[in-house]
Amino acid sequence: MGNELAGKIAVVTGGASGLGSAMVERFVAEGARVVVGDIDAEKGQALAARCGAAALFRVIDAGDPGRLEQLVDLAVQEFGGLHIMCNNAGISGKMHKSILDDDFADFQHVMSVNVLGVMAGTRLAARHMADNGGGSIINLSSVGGVQAGGGVMTYRASKAAVIHFTKSAAIELARYDVRVNCIAPGNIPTDLLAKASGTMSPEKAGRLTRAMRDMMNRDRPLPREGTPEDVAEAAVYFAGDRSRYLTGTVLAVDGGTTAGKPVMRRSTDAADGKP
């Protein structure tokens, strides 16, 4: 690891586990100090303990703008500023076979975390950054926000909204040198998929998760799954000065899934040792 974020101060929402914790650990390894917000107190405190003085953790609900404001205030008061805001917290909502079966019972919750959380986090961070020389805001969308498909309609709609909001905010905030970009991950093993199974039995949830993974593996041109570290690498790029001329972009970290269908494997590939 290098020194790419030396002296920078970041907030990461949903940073206690999954992609968020990989980003927090990588930001710290690159010299940043990070305020982490998450609903999971146990994992958040364990992460902060691993990071030492470079990280502070608070229990927050990203769907509550008042609690998000506490993270921004903490970064400014305890670390002295805010240069990077990573609006990462997101939930999948419950998986349905078809929109015909969807009761939209979790609509408000998914939208409040995935859309209001991102919009409020962007606004709060940008208010500070606009008065203090600029900054970088990184919003987490998804391949599900780029590519149409079935199963989690509210999630897909929320992640598409994140992309459109990111571009619009980038345009408005450019005059303050506040850059706003989006990462659209796909098919990275974390707890996100398992959580989509809601109240299903563990056996059924396991079958569903395996079926989803199989489907995503078949849809991905690169013959391997991504890792949380792959997403953290993209986040470091957006957070640091190497991406200073980038705003309003959507970076798919998805093994090529949204580029198009993989080419058919030839029957001789396996014999040649090809994946």
Ligand SMILES: NC(=O)c1ccc[n+]([C@@H]2O[C@H](COP(=O)([O-])OP(=O)(O)OC[C@H]3O[C@@H](n4cnc5c(N)ncnc54)[C@H](O)[C@@H]3O)[C@@H](O)[C@H]2O)c1
């Ligand atoms: N893993 C993937 O392949 C993938 C693909 C597309 C998009 N994403 C997006 O990346 C982001 C991170 O996903 P992940 O895979 O790490 O998921 P995850 O479920 O593994 O982790 C999400 C983290 O957010 C926290 N969280 C959930 N609700 C919260 C709330 N209301 N307030 C604060 N924290 C909350 C959880 O406690 C957890 O620590 C999400 O926005 C997700 O939609 C992930």
